[in-house]
Amino acid sequence: MTLSLSLTVNGDRHEVHLEDARPTLLDVLRERLGLVGTKKGCDRGQCGACTVLVDGRRINSCLTLAMSVDGAEITTIEGVARNGAMHPVQAAFIDNDAFQCGYCTPGQIMSAIGLIAEGEAGGDPERIREGMSGNLCRCAAYPGITEAVRDATERLSQNQRKSA
Amino acid sequence: MNVFDYVRPASVAEAVAAASEGDAAFLAGGTNLLDLMKAGASHPARLVDITRLPGLDDIEFAADGTIRIGALVKNSDLARDAAFLAAAPAVAEALLAGASPQLRNAATIGGNLMQRTRCAYFYDPHSACNRREAGAGCDARGGDTRNHAVLGWTDACIATHPSDLCVPLVALDAVVEIAGPGGTREVALEVFHALPGETSAAETALLPGELITAVRLPAEAATFAPNARYLKLRERTSYAFALVSAAAALRIEDGRILEARLALGGVAAKPWRARDAERLLAGAAPTPEAFRRAADAALDGAHPSGDNAEKIELAARVAARALALAAAGTPERMPALPGSVFAPAGVNANGGSVHG
Ligand SMILES: Cc1cc2nc3c(=O)[nH]c(=O)nc-3n(C[C@H](O)[C@H](O)[C@H](O)COP(=O)(O)OP(=O)(O)OC[C@H]3O[C@@H](n4cnc5c(N)ncnc54)[C@H](O)[C@@H]3O)c2cc1C
Ligand code: SF4
Numbered sequence: 001m002t003l004s005l006s007l008t009v010n011g012d013r014h015e016v017h018l019e020d021a022r023p024t025l026l027d028v029l030r031e032r033l034g035l036v037g038t039k040k041g042c043d044r045g046q047c048g049a050c051t052v053l054v055d056g057r058r059i060n061s062c063l064t065l066a067m068s069v070d071g072a073e074i075t076t077i078e079g080v081a082r083n084g085a086m087h088p089v090q091a092a093f094i095d096n097d098a099f100q101c102g103y104c105t106p107g108q109i110m111s112a113i114g115l116i117a118e119g120e121a122g123g124d125p126e127r128i129r130e131g132m133s134g135n136l137c138r139c140a141a142y143p144g145i146t147e148a149v150r151d152a153t154e155r156l157s158q159n160q161r162k163s164a
Numbered sequence: 165m166n167v168f169d170y171v172r173p174a175s176v177a178e179a180v181a182a183a184s185e186g187d188a189a190f191l192a193g194g195t196n197l198l199d200l201m202k203a204g205a206s207h208p209a210r211l212v213d214i215t216r217l218p219g220l221d222d223i224e225f226a227a228d229g230t231i232r233i234g235a236l237v238k239n240s241d242l243a244r245d246a247a248f249l250a251a252a253p254a255v256a257e258a259l260l261a262g263a264s265p266q267l268r269n270a271a272t273i274g275g276n277l278m279q280r281t282r283c284a285y286f287y288d289p290h291s292a293c294n295r296r297e298a299g300a301g302c303d304a305r306g307g308d309t310r311n312h313a314v315l316g317w318t319d320a321c322i323a324t325h326p327s328d329l330c331v332p333l334v335a336l337d338a339v340v341e342i343a344g345p346g347g348t349r350e351v352a353l354e355v356f357h358a359l360p361g362e363t364s365a366a367e368t369a370l371l372p373g374e375l376i377t378a379v380r381l382p383a384e385a386a387t388f389a390p391n392a393r394y395l396k397l398r399e400r401t402s403y404a405f406a407l408v409s410a411a412a413a414l415r416i417e418d419g420r421i422l423e424a425r426l427a428l429g430g431v432a433a434k435p436w437r438a439r440d441a442e443r444l445l446a447g448a449a450p451t452p453e454a455f456r457r458a459a460d461a462a463l464d465g466a467h468p469s470g471d472n473a474e475k476i477e478l479a480a481r482v483a484a485r486a487l488a489l490a491a492a493g494t495p496e497r498m499p500a501l502p503g504s505v506f507a508p509a510g511v512n513a514n515g516g517s518v519h520g
């Protein structure tokens with residue numbers, strides 16, 4: 001028996017057919033839709049490399065059964081730039097030297113976008129570190145990551161003020 | 165991961181029916197179940213996806229003060245709900261001290277209660293484990309027992325229940341609402357998780373097919389809101405399971421404790437309500453000495469299940485400190501590091517020192 005599900009990923013709708021229900025959202029994104037920006041670090045919820053937004057909320061795609069998010073809107077790292085311009089969080093990561101090897105970076109950026117949308121950390125480095133604690137960085141770029149998230153939070157609130 | 169049958173029922177009745185036969189498991193956030201299936205420690209023949217069941221994702225505040233939390237409410241949504249935070253701040257603090265933001269966005273309240281032990285030998289299908297296979301033996305004995313029990317364990321199993329959420333919930337007399345093949349019933353959280361028996365079979369009060377529909381807090385829970393804390397000792401500041409933890413809640417009037425609630429996490433196969441400690445505190449002045457006496461009473465009867473005797477003293481210290489923090493007053497704003505032993509003490513101090 002084949003199963004099917006539909007996902008809207010970065011605004012594009014996909015119908016996916018599965019032989020059985022085992023694939024996670026992470027595996028469907030990478031293996032079926034060719035969106036390899038989302039990384040598989042631990043595959044067990046322990047590192048955050050697989051972080052994506054599901055209906056606007058950050059989750060670990062490695063512990064999410066694809067079938068259970070049938071019909072959802074997914075945003076991955078491939079979908080955050082607008083009209084060729086980097087997302088402010090992406091720009092802030094570059095400007096603040098927030099990575100070394102880059103493997104954890106897509107997950108860090110998606111997590112930061114989620115954190116800023118949640119709106120609870122503000123510019124407090126301690127709250128940012130706690131809010132980003134679900135994303136490990138083996139290169140230990142943590143000081144840069146914290147600074148990038150603080151910087152991006154500021155840029156985004158300035159953008160909001162400008163457009164208001 | 166084994167191949168399994170996947171069903172998506174439209175109602176609670178359909179879900180119960182689908183889970184009543186064969187080797188079925190409910191799928192909620194999947195953050196524990198998929199992890200166990202990937203490890204090969206769990207291999208249900210059928211997953212019953214309950215994520216779309218209607219009516220299970222509300223937080224209801226009844227006129228009489230009862231709070232009813234639907235089983236599918238996400239851990240993060242409960243912790244962020246302003247009215248809930250005001251009524252049960254220690255529960256919110258415990259939620260935010262658990263897992264990571266991403267996991268909390270996916271994890272449900274029902275799933276959190278039902279999560280299995282983090283015993284490494286339980287997770288490893290090549291180790292002998294009575295919980296996975298009754299009568300197989302227990303490879304945790306003589307192994308790495310940092311996250312194992314010091315209270316309520318037997319030779320059959322020395323595992324702990326890893327939930328943070330359950331610790332303040334049990335202190336506040338939470339009740340679990342259940343729907344099953346035989347209709348609905350409810351069970352006090354204090355007797356919901358089972359201590360291991362001779363063979364260590366049943367882990368919770370749920371019978372085959374039974375679904376948690378909600379967790380209820382009695383109106384009385386909110387009377388502790390001004391003096392309620394959760395404290396969690398772990399091996400890194402965040403994103404780690406508790407080595408030991410404590411939830412403390414006090415009702416203080418005119419410098420006396422009218423009523424105390426205390427529960428411990430990370431010490432037993434269930435969230436451990438410390439009723440003897442509570443009795444000692446009723447009527448006492450909120451002093452470090454009283455808190456330490458109560459903490460010692462909470463650990464009365466504790467003994468190491470392996471190379472983990474230090475957990476007994478650690479748990480007593482964490483309990484005493486949680487009581488002192490509760491006496492000092494619930495902070496106006498959730499601390500930057502919820503439940504952390506490194507966070508500064510609460511404001512609006514009512515007396516009581518941080519170092520019990
Ligand atoms: C890396 C990592 C770190 C973590 N750290 C912490 C921590 O510090 N503190 C902590 O408390 N937890 C922690 N967790 C565990 C996490 O809280 C649980 O995995 C989560 O709460 C489970 O909820 P879920 O909805 O994802 O459940 P699922 O994984 O979907 O289900 C878990 C179990 O509950 C059953 N179930 C689910 N809902 C119901 C229901 N309504 N009725 C009956 N049975 C049901 C399922 O059949 C399954 O057996 C961590 C998890 C990970 C992966
Ligand atoms: S402690 Fe319990 S869960 Fe761990 S291996 Fe022994 S029987 Fe299994």
Ligand code: FES
Nearest residue numbers: 041042043048062
């Ligand atoms: S790959 Fe999902 S958390 Fe590590």
Ligand code: FES
Nearest residue numbers: 100102137138139
């Ligand atoms: S930049 Fe290498 S793991 Fe984070």
